[in-house]
Amino acid sequence: MKQIFPAVFSSVWKRKETKIYLSFALFSLIYLVASFFGDSNFMKITTDDGFKISGIDFLDMMMSSVDGFILPTLAIYFLTISVFRRELDDHTLFLYRDLSRTRVFFAKYLSIISIVAVFYLLFFTVSTVVYYTRVVHQPFATTDFWATTTSVTLKSVLNLLGFLMKDIFSITVASVICLYVNVGTTMVTALVLTITMMITSIIGGPVAMLFPNGYTKLASENMAFAFLGTVTITLLYSLVLTKLGAKKFKGLEF
Numbered sequence: 001m002k003q004i005f006p007a008v009f010s011s012v013w014k015r016k017e018t019k020i021y022l023s024f025a026l027f028s029l030i031y032l033v034a035s036f037f038g039d040s041n042f043m044k045i046t047t048d049d050g051f052k053i054s055g056i057d058f059l060d061m062m063m064s065s066v067d068g069f070i071l072p073t074l075a076i077y078f079l080t081i082s083v084f085r086r087e088l089d090d091h092t093l094f095l096y097r098d099l100s101r102t103r104v105f106f107a108k109y110l111s112i113i114s115i116v117a118v119f120y121l122l123f124f125t126v127s128t129v130v131y132y133t134r135v136v137h138q139p140f141a142t143t144d145f146w147a148t149t150t151s152v153t154l155k156s157v158l159n160l161l162g163f164l165m166k167d168i169f170s171i172t173v174a175s176v177i178c179l180y181v182n183v184g185t186t187m188v189t190a191l192v193l194t195i196t197m198m199i200t201s202i203i204g205g206p207v208a209m210l211f212p213n214g215y216t217k218l219a220s221e222n223m224a225f226a227f228l229g230t231v232t233i234t235l236l237y238s239l240v241l242t243k244l245g246a247k248k249f250k251g252l253e254f
Contacts, residue, residue: 004099008107009114016247018080021075025122027066028130035134047140055145058131059124063163066123073170077190079115080174081183083108084245088179088252090192101250109175109242116167155159155219158226162200165234166197172238176245179252209233 012018034043041174047053052059066072085139128145135141147153177187200208201216208214212234218226 004103005107005110008104008142011109012079012083012108012111012115015079015082017075017079020133021072021079022064022119022122024072024075025119026126027123028062028127031062032130035138042102045138045140050139052142053135054142054147054153055128055131056147056153056156058135058141059127059241060159062127063123063160067163067166068198070191072119073167074187074190076112076116076167076170077123077174077187080112081139081178081186082172083112084249085178085183101252103248105175105246105249106242109171109245111165112171112175113168116164116171116199151223154223155216158219158223159216159229160231161227162201162213162216165230169212169234169237170194172241172245176248179245179248 029044045053059196080199131141132143136143142148147156170190170193174190175187177189181189197211197213200211201213204214204217208217209229210233212230213232215229218229
């Protein structure tokens with residue numbers, strides 16, 4: 001794995017799908033520009049009387065907004081499909097003749113997750129810069145990064161963790177499905193799954209707990225369970241689905 005991961009990651013990094021996906025990390029700059037529009041309601045932040053947002057609140061708001069567009073999630077699917085299907089469609093799997101197919105599969109999988117980690121690091125950096133250069137000067141914001149209460153801070157952190165785990169779940173699903181069906185079917189499945197996760201996370205309930213981002217509503221009842229559930233369900237899906245994906249990838253014809 002250590003021998004092939006750098007080469008695989010370099011290949012993933014150079015893909016145009018990666019650049020498209022990472023471009024969404026600059027989303028907070030849209031708010032920066034919109035904040036100079038005066039009385040425009042475009043991306044306007046409103047709060048209850050007396051309440052002021054913190055840096056972590058702003059990160060949560062921006063991530064919720066960009067995730068609501070669905071486009072970043074679809075970009076993840078496109079990237080994953082590109083990474084796992086290109087050699088199959090181009091009939092160049094012979095390039096891995098002397099390598100362990102299982103190691104190649106996991107090198108690809110971990111490379112995409114690394115790209116997601118870069119996305120979140122870049123997103124947090126850009127959003128924090130925007131917050132401290134522009135937002136803190138607004139009457140509804142404070143100079144504090146953390147919220148005034150621990151519970152509010154933890155809820156924002158849980159929301160952000162839910163988005164991250166949802167993205168890892170999306171990668172896991174796409175990496176397996178695209179090996180069994182064509183690109184069109186994979187994207188239709190991805191769109192349906194994305195919309196389902198959005199709806200169930202809003203509604204809540206037992207069905208929402210089937211997905212990584214469905215535990216946020218449990219924060220007020222049991223914060224520890226909400227954090228544990230988000231991570232555990234993601235790991236469970238990853239362990240089961242990557243095993244299926246690696247087995248399928250190993251059996252593909254050269």
